[in-house]
Amino acid sequence: MEKFEVHILGCGAALPTPHHFCSSQIVNIREKLFMIDCAEGVQMQLRRSHIKFSHINNIFLSHLHGDHCFGLLGLISTFALLGRHSTLHIWGPQPLKQLYQPQIDFFCQGIEYDIVLHEIDTKSREVIYEDHSVTVETIPLKHKIRCCGFLFREKQLPRHIRRDVIDAYNIPVCYINNIKAGQDYVMPDGEIIPNNILTTPADPVRSYAYCSDTMFKPDNAEQLQGVDLLYHEATFKKEHELLSKKTFHSTTHQAAEMAKLSNAKKLIVGHLSARYENEEEILNECKEVFPDTILANENMCIKV
Amino acid sequence: MEKFEVHILGCGAALPTPHHFCSSQIVNIREKLFMIDCAEGVQMQLRRSHIKFSHINNIFLSHLHGDHCFGLLGLISTFALLGRHSTLHIWGPQPLKQLYQPQIDFFCQGIEYDIVLHEIDTKSREVIYEDHSVTVETIPLKHKIRCCGFLFREKQLPRHIRRDVIDAYNIPVCYINNIKAGQDYVMPDGEIIPNNILTTPADPVRSYAYCSDTMFKPDNAEQLQGVDLLYHEATFKKEHELLSKKTFHSTTHQAAEMAKLSNAKKLIVGHLSARYENEEEILNECKEVFPDTILANENMCIKV
Numbered sequence: 001m002e003k004f005e006v007h008i009l010g011c012g013a014a015l016p017t018p019h020h021f022c023s024s025q026i027v028n029i030r031e032k033l034f035m036i037d038c039a040e041g042v043q044m045q046l047r048r049s050h051i052k053f054s055h056i057n058n059i060f061l062s063h064l065h066g067d068h069c070f071g072l073l074g075l076i077s078t079f080a081l082l083g084r085h086s087t088l089h090i091w092g093p094q095p096l097k098q099l100y101q102p103q104i105d106f107f108c109q110g111i112e113y114d115i116v117l118h119e120i121d122t123k124s125r126e127v128i129y130e131d132h133s134v135t136v137e138t139i140p141l142k143h144k145i146r147c148c149g150f151l152f153r154e155k156q157l158p159r160h161i162r163r164d165v166i167d168a169y170n171i172p173v174c175y176i177n178n179i180k181a182g183q184d185y186v187m188p189d190g191e192i193i194p195n196n197i198l199t200t201p202a203d204p205v206r207s208y209a210y211c212s213d214t215m216f217k218p219d220n221a222e223q224l225q226g227v228d229l230l231y232h233e234a235t236f237k238k239e240h241e242l243l244s245k246k247t248f249h250s251t252t253h254q255a256a257e258m259a260k261l262s263n264a265k266k267l268i269v270g271h272l273s274a275r276y277e278n279e280e281e282i283l284n285e286c287k288e289v290f291p292d293t294i295l296a297n298e299n300m301c302i303k304v
Numbered sequence: 305m306e307k308f309e310v311h312i313l314g315c316g317a318a319l320p321t322p323h324h325f326c327s328s329q330i331v332n333i334r335e336k337l338f339m340i341d342c343a344e345g346v347q348m349q350l351r352r353s354h355i356k357f358s359h360i361n362n363i364f365l366s367h368l369h370g371d372h373c374f375g376l377l378g379l380i381s382t383f384a385l386l387g388r389h390s391t392l393h394i395w396g397p398q399p400l401k402q403l404y405q406p407q408i409d410f411f412c413q414g415i416e417y418d419i420v421l422h423e424i425d426t427k428s429r430e431v432i433y434e435d436h437s438v439t440v441e442t443i444p445l446k447h448k449i450r451c452c453g454f455l456f457r458e459k460q461l462p463r464h465i466r467r468d469v470i471d472a473y474n475i476p477v478c479y480i481n482n483i484k485a486g487q488d489y490v491m492p493d494g495e496i497i498p499n500n501i502l503t504t505p506a507d508p509v510r511s512y513a514y515c516s517d518t519m520f521k522p523d524n525a526e527q528l529q530g531v532d533l534l535y536h537e538a539t540f541k542k543e544h545e546l547l548s549k550k551t552f553h554s555t556t557h558q559a560a561e562m563a564k565l566s567n568a569k570k571l572i573v574g575h576l577s578a579r580y581e582n583e584e585e586i587l588n589e590c591k592e593v594f595p596d597t598i599l600a601n602e603n604m605c606i607k608v
Contacts, residue, residue: 015382016348040378041345044320066381066411074344074374078319099410106403107370 002030002133004154004206004304006229009045011270011296013235014067016041020272021298022067025231026051027152027208029134035059036150036210042071043078049299053082058129060136061092062212063122063147064099072100073107080111087114091129093122093146122148125223139223141214143248149211151223159199169193206304209264212271215245216254221261229304230264231296233271238285240275252282256289270296306334306437308458308510308608310533313349315574315600317539318371320345324576325602326371329535330355331456331512333438339363340454340514346375347382353603357386362433364440365396366516367426367451368403376404377411384415391418395433397426397450426452429527443527445518447552453515455527463503473497510608513566516575519549520558525565533608534568535600537575542589544579556586560593574600 005028012020022039026049033055035042046053061069072090079088090096097117104115120128120138129136132155139149158180166176171185179185185193209224212233224230234256235249244251250258252269259267267290272279279295286293294302309332316324326343330353337359339346350357365373376394383392394400401421408419424432424442433440436459443453462484470480475489483489489497513528516537528534538560539553548555554562556573563571571594576583583599590597598606
């Protein structure tokens with residue numbers, strides 16, 4: 001299987017504590033690194049997770065609350081000090097440009113790489129990024145300010161060649177790519193060798209969804225159908241449902257309900273509040289609704 | 305002696321590394337906490353040093369390079385989340401207001417305390433802060449952008465009462481403050497008891513100077529004469545003097561020379577560069593010129 005994994009750099013809510021950094025993650029898809037959110041301390045956490053700074057070319061900010069973006073300017077500066085030359089793309093809701101362009105102009109004078117700020121519409125589902133291996137789609141969320149999640153969907157991989165059969169039919173190497181793509185092979189005598197004899201199926205396409213911060217938004221389940229890994233915020237325990245509504249956050253049960261409605265294969269809950277000393281209780285509440293839940297933690301790496 | 309100590313929260317140059325956070329300090333004078341510089345990660349460092357967030361009312365920024373101020377917005381937000389109500393004063397060079405007011409307006413909407421931004425003139429020596437126990441004076445520095453250091457000077461403390469003598473003369477308690485301030489006491493029969501019988505001298509007045517970032521600026525020695533503790537940057541070893549000049553920084557020898565010229569009692573060198581693996585060499589170079597030197601380190605606390 002090609003690499004597709006999520007590194008949790010921080011999963012705490014509101015402010016850094018002795019237990020948690022604030023929200024930042026790295027999604028590694030075939031050694032391309034995508035950053036989601038960029039909280040204070042993110043550089044230190046990248047080092048602890050042994051992640052290569054130079055492989056990060058895209059940063060997706062869910063929203064412009066400090067606990068999701070106060071590490072951005074420091075990271076931009078550090079990229080420059082480390083000799084970066086490749087363009088950095090930063091995606092986030094309005095007023096990303098108005099807020100960050102003056103800061104970048106002031107603090108990052110003379111840096112030797114380009115920074116492109118992309119403002120995204122948080123109300124619609126849109127593919128905002130695409131390359132040969134992945135698409136990134138916005139997930140509309142409901143928070144106090146403009147906010148969206150991100151759905152990373154692998155593109156279809158080629159089928160696996162059956163080396164022994166290829167050899168047996170003496171098929172020249174120049175046909176291999178077409179066969180991987182699903183074509184049959186026509187022998188010199190006209191005999192057709194069907195593709196399913198020459199190959200085994202491609203690995204299934206995987207997906208990862210990041211939903212933080214948001215109140216319960218069940219209509220997102222359609223977009224998230226069958227997602228392999230869902231990261232969802234669970235800022236409050238179920239007893240604090242009123243408070244969660246008031247602050248536009250989700251409870252444990254709501255996070256788990258989203259996983260259930262979405263037929264997610266696995267749920268990871270984060271945006272953990274310092275309000276709760278025993279985080280196992282958060283996990284257990286989620287498991288009541290969706291058993292295949294894990295609790296996010298710093299420097300954890302989850303294979304999708 | 306009343307408390308006067310310096311907590312090093314970070315003393316690295318340019319970017320946070322596994323060894324050092326960037327520049328931030330707390331000066332504790334009689335339980336009033338003054339912050340100097342405010343780099344990324346400063347909140348985590350405050351917690352590690354067990355420093356009370358609520359006792360910090362004044363933050364002095366030497367200059368607006370990211371490695372000296374990227375922790376500011378996070379700290380402001382955390383103050384709010386911790387329920388702060390008292391006014392926070394932030395001092396720094398232009399364009400402090402232009403740069404930070406829009407950020408504060410956006411990220412700190414609805415916070416329940418006031419923030420006052422004070423722009424300081426980095427070219428002159430000025431008392432920018434004064435209360436009953438301390439004055440803070442700017443020290444003009446020479447760096448790539450507007451930059452100044454800060455000289456914390458304790459105010460004269462009262463003389464110490466000699467309890468036994470006071471009792472022997474049966475002096476009423478209402479005269480004690482005047483006697484502490486140096487007055488003689490007149491007995492009911494007109495006899496004058498001179499102050500030096502009633503008291504012992506006050507503790508000597510102490511001072512602390514923070515000089516970072518700057519190139520060698522020997523004319524500052526006059527202002528710093530007799531300082532008890534001098535924190536001076538030593539970003540480069542002596543072999544890199546040309547580079548230090550080019551980047552408007554100081555070498556080890558220059559930092560030590562400043563301590564010597566200033567007749568400082570003790571030197572602490574910081575703004576340590578990741579360029580040098582063995583920091584003992586930095587220390588040793590300083591000691592060649594000024595023996596009473598120590599090397600800054602995170603979570604170190606030095607009594608002035």
